[in-house]
Amino acid sequence: MVDPAIPQPPRWHLAAWLWSLLALLLGLLLSLAAHEQQMRRLQAERTLIRNEMASKAYVSLQGRLHAAESLLRAAQSLFLSSEEVDAGEYAGFYANMRPREQFPGLLALAYAQREQRPDGEHYVTRWVEPEPGNERVVGLDVGMQPRNLAGLLASRDDDLATLSAPFHLAQLAEAGMTGEGVTLRLPIYGPGPPPRTVEERRARVRGSIAVSFRLDDLIGNALPDQLTRHxxxxxxxxxxxxxxxxxxxxxxxxxxxxxxxxxxxxxxxxxxxxxxxxxxxxxxGAGAGGWGRATLLAGVVASILLALLAYSVASTRQRALALGWRMSRRYRESEERFRALNELLPALVLLAEAAGGAVTYANQASRDRLGRHATERQLPELFEDPELRAQLQQDDTRGCSRVDALLRNDEGGAFWASVAISRIRLNGRDKLLMVASDISEQRQLTELLSHQASHDALTELYNRREFERRLHDTLAATGAGTPPAVLLYIDLDQFKLINDTSGHLAGDQLLAQLAIVMRKQLGGTDVLARLGGDEFGVLATNVADRDEAERIAERVRRCIDGYIFIWEQRSCTISASIGGVMIDRPGILVKDLLAQADTACYMAKELGRNRVHFFSERDDETVRRHGEMEWANRLRWAVDEHRLVLTYQEIWPLPLAAGGEPDVELLLRFREESGQLVAPGVFMPAAERYGLMPVVDRWVIETTLANFDRLHPSGGALRMVAINLSGASVEDEALAGLIIGLLRRYRVEPSRVCFEITETVAVRNLSQVVRFMEQLRAVGCRIALDDFGAGMSSFTYLKNLPLDIIKIDGSFVRDMLTDPVSHLMVRAVTDIGHRLGLEVVAEWVADAETVQALAALGVNRVQGFSLHRPEPALFQRD
Structure with a gap:
């Protein structure tokens, strides 16, 4: 009860409520600021994850387009490597590449052939793989699709892969499917050096190769499922x-x-x-909102408590004037209740003097984290950041908004907290109110996840992803004025032997120990990473020159070679092959740089292991030879496994209108396990390099003679069959006798057999070639000089060779209508051949106009794709 004798201020209730409302608003503002800061941090984390997913999707889509271009480049190489590509070889190429395993949404791989018609130039689709579902595309004139034609013409003029604008593909219309598609194209030029001008490209273009995709499949298949879910x-x-x-x-x-x-x-x-x-x-991100609401709720509770404190202080002061000791007691009781409630808060709450920063109050959570002597310290002393300390030491400091800061306790230990400090006025004095929440566990978890994303769990080195990112940054910074860097690719020799003999645990221990050993050999700025398995990568920057790079690589190699690994009372040593690449020029891609380093490492192993090898352009040639070695191994068993197939191409007499029966030239093919035929340009270099041509030639000769009347539909009426011989076979002294014996065994008239020898083979060992020719001509066989005109001294030795036929090199025949020099060369060879009494044959005849021009010059016979495409011999068609 209030003593009525004591006068009471008429508006003390209003003043107390105003102070309480001010404290509540201040607390709510602090809580909202803390909530906003928390939500911003969570939003930043969510944005980081989204950016990473979006970047991966972008790179995946870009990589899908580059992979499609690689498929086109492979198809382009097929056409450039051989003048004799037919539908079967084209289908075999598609089956070998198996593109739909990489591109499930691929609709077709199509070849459009250039045709010159009275109304202009047309590109007509001749071959399409796969055939099912693409029947409508065969015979389609690309000019009927303006956007498709625009892409074709652009690729023809630039000799670059060109993507068309979207349009409704013919096969989609046939199947009644909605949506649009695109084509990616590359031009096919005629043989010869790469054309350098637009005019040359337009003149030499033979056709265009394209892959077509439905847009929804091309783009949709490139997007990760996790991305499209978010x-x-x-x-x-x-x-x-x-x-x-x-x-x-x-x-x-x-x-x-x-x-x-x-x-x-x-x-x-x-x-x-x-x-x-x-x-x-x-x-x-509803979960993030739940955490934010929890923080906001805690702030609201603290604000209410703070408002109660303000109300209690204000009301107690006013009542003290009117009620004396009674109201003073109530004030003390109210303060004790407030402190009791505040002690239960999980947040750190401190109150300090604005002047000097002496801490006057710390709740239980603050004393637990900062130490029981927290109230004996200065507020700025709690913070590790010198800038924040200096800010709080200023007399007019306003505190700080929500920040992440490192706090130190009485014992010198540190922990991270989310801190907000506000300047308030209590009891007529300026105070600093600090509200903080411990975020050490959250921060440690974030740092742990970041570390795991960029480091290898076994060796604690950087992983491949982080290594490639740093390599990309180094390449981006490479310029004319920057010092070079070096990339080392390290592959342990015979590491599998340790895993097999001592177990995978021993192998893991060896990798972890070698990581420590290698780290000691590198500088502080050098990057060492485990790229996978027993492979490591080193990126050393600010390298003076190639000599210093080699010294770094050699130092790493020696430390591995000299390390003794002890496991279960057994010791062993290991070595490493290291491939190096200098990074001294801009513009190279990360994947190309890693491929060069891998090639150099492969060369180091090929040269004997336990050595360093730096990449050079010659290494690519070595890798190509390695591929030839694989072909050589396959060819050694080709005869026993019945992999070799004979095909024939017809040779027609001129003029064509006069009729006549064709001769044939036999051509060799290799049959894959799938049944597809491989052109000789793919495997012949390997056969020649590794001395397998004599075996192949003998198989061709004997197989031909044994099945002579079953080669061509003409059967026994076939006038002549031409067989190609390699240089290694011609130089074999016993081959002529073998051929004569086979002619007698299989009762083949020698005059029906012609052996073709290239001009380059003839001039390599002229005396031996002449003896070989004379032995065969003596029994009635005919001899043809193939690819005549390709050599440098053709006309000087022609009269000394015992020949019956000369075949003009196809490069002159192909260009004779557009190149005056080629036309003059064909005329000269024809005239000289006739003066020497020889029959003249022209190869690579591509159209009727060329046939007419050759007939006008007096050429005797012609062959080419426009007259007949090679097909399997009759006896091998089953």
Missing amino acids: LSVRVSDITGPDALQLFDSTPGLLVPPDGYRYESKLTYGGRVWNVVMQPLPHRT
């Missing part, structure tokens, strides 16, 4: 003035903006695609 992906073509929609992972779904948007331009094949990714509405 982000909406939209891709549009913005090359022209009007944007064309290509792909939408969420068609018809309105994606509301939530502050995040990833947008990037993908420039490839002459087109510019705009890739936009936004969060899906059901993936907004």
Whole structure:
């Protein structure tokens, strides 16, 4: 009860409520600031994850386009390596590549042949793989599809892979499917050096090779499932003035903006695609909001307590004037209740003097984390950051908004906390109120996840992903004025032997110990990483020159070679092969640099292991020879496994209108396990390099003579069969006698057999070649000089060779209508051949106009794809 004798201030209730409201508003402001800071941090983490997913999707889509270009480059190489590519070889190439394993959404791999018609130039699709589902594409004139034709013409003029604008593909229309597709194209030029000008390219183009995709499949298959579960992906073509929609992972779904948007331009094949990714509405991060609401709730509770404190202080002061000792007692009781409640808060709450920073109050949570002497310290002394300490030591400091700071306790230990400090006025004095929450575990978890994402768990070195990222940064910084760097690719020799004999645990221990040993040999700025298995990578920057790079690599090699590994009372040593690449020029890609380092490491192993080898351009030739070795191993068993196949091409007499029966030339093919035939340009270099041609030639000769009347539909009426011989076979002294014996055994008239020898083989050992020719001509066989005109001294030795036929090199025949020099060369060879009494044959005849021109010059016979494409001999067609 209030003593009525004591006068009471008429408005003390209003003053107390105003102070309480001010404290409540201040507490709520602090709580909202803490909540906002927490939400911003969570939003930043969510944005980081989204950026990483979006970047991976962008790189995946870009990689899918590059992979499609690699497929086209392989197909282009097939056409450039042989003048005799036919539908069977084209189908065999497609079956060998198995592109749909890499591109499930691929519709077709199509070849369009250039045709010159009275109304202009046309590109007609001749071959398409796979045939099922693409029947409508065969025979299709690319000019009927303007966007497709525009891409074809652009690739023809630039000799670059060109991506078409989106259009409705013919096979989609045939199947009644919706959506649009695109084609990626490369030109096919005629043999010869690469054309350098637009005019040369337009003159020499033979056709165009293309892969076609349905856009939804091409882009959709490149996107990870995890991405599409969280982000909406939209891709549009913005090359022209009007944007064309290509792909939408969420068609018809309105994606509301939530502050995040990833947008990037993908420039490839002459087109510019705009890739936009936004969060899906059901993936907004509700869990983060729950944590934020918990923080906000704690702040509201603290604000209410603070308001109660303000109300209690204000009301107690006013009542003290009116009520004396009674109200003073109530004030003390109220303060004790407040302190009791505040002690239960999980947040750290401290009150300090604004002037000097002496801590006057610390709740239980603060004393637990900062020490029981927290109230005997100065507020700035609690912080590790010198800038924050200096800010709090200023007399007019206003505190700080929500920040992450490192706090120190009485014993010198440190922990991370999210801190907010505000300047308030209590009892007529300026105070600093600090509210903090311990985030040490959260920060440690974040740092642990970051460490695990960039480090190898076994060796604690950087992993391949982090190594490639740092390598990319180094390449980006490489320029004319920067010192070079070096990339080392380390592969342990015979590491599998240790795993097999001592177990995988021993192998893991060896890798961990070698990581420590190698680290000691490198500088502080050098990067050492485990790339996988027993492979390591080193990136050393600021290298003076190649000599210093080699010294670093040799130092690492010696430390591995000299290390003795002890396991279960047994000791062993190991060595390493190291491949090095200098990084001294901009513009190279990370994948190309790693491929060169891997090649150099392979060369180090090939040269005997336990050595360092730096990459050079010659290494690519060595790898190519390694591929030839594999072909050589296959060819050694080709005869026993019945892998060799004879095909024939017809040779027709001129003029064609006069009729006549054709001769044939036998051509060799290799049959893969799948049944597809491989052109000789693929395996003949290996056979010649490793001395297998005599075996192959003898098989061809005997197989031909044994099945002479079953080679061609003409049967026994076939006038002549031409057989090609290699240089190694011609130089064999016993071959002529073997041929004569086989002619007698199989009762083949020698005049029906012609042996072809190339000009380069003839001049290599002229005397031996002449003896070989004379022995065969003596029994009635005919001799032809193939590829005549390719040598440098053709006309000087022609009269000394015992010949019956000369075959003009196809490069002159192919260009005779457009190149005056080639036309003059064909005329000269024809005239000289006739003066010497020889029959003249022209190869590589591609069209009727060339046939007419050759007939006008007096050429006797012609052969080429326009007259007859090679097909298997009759006896091998089953």
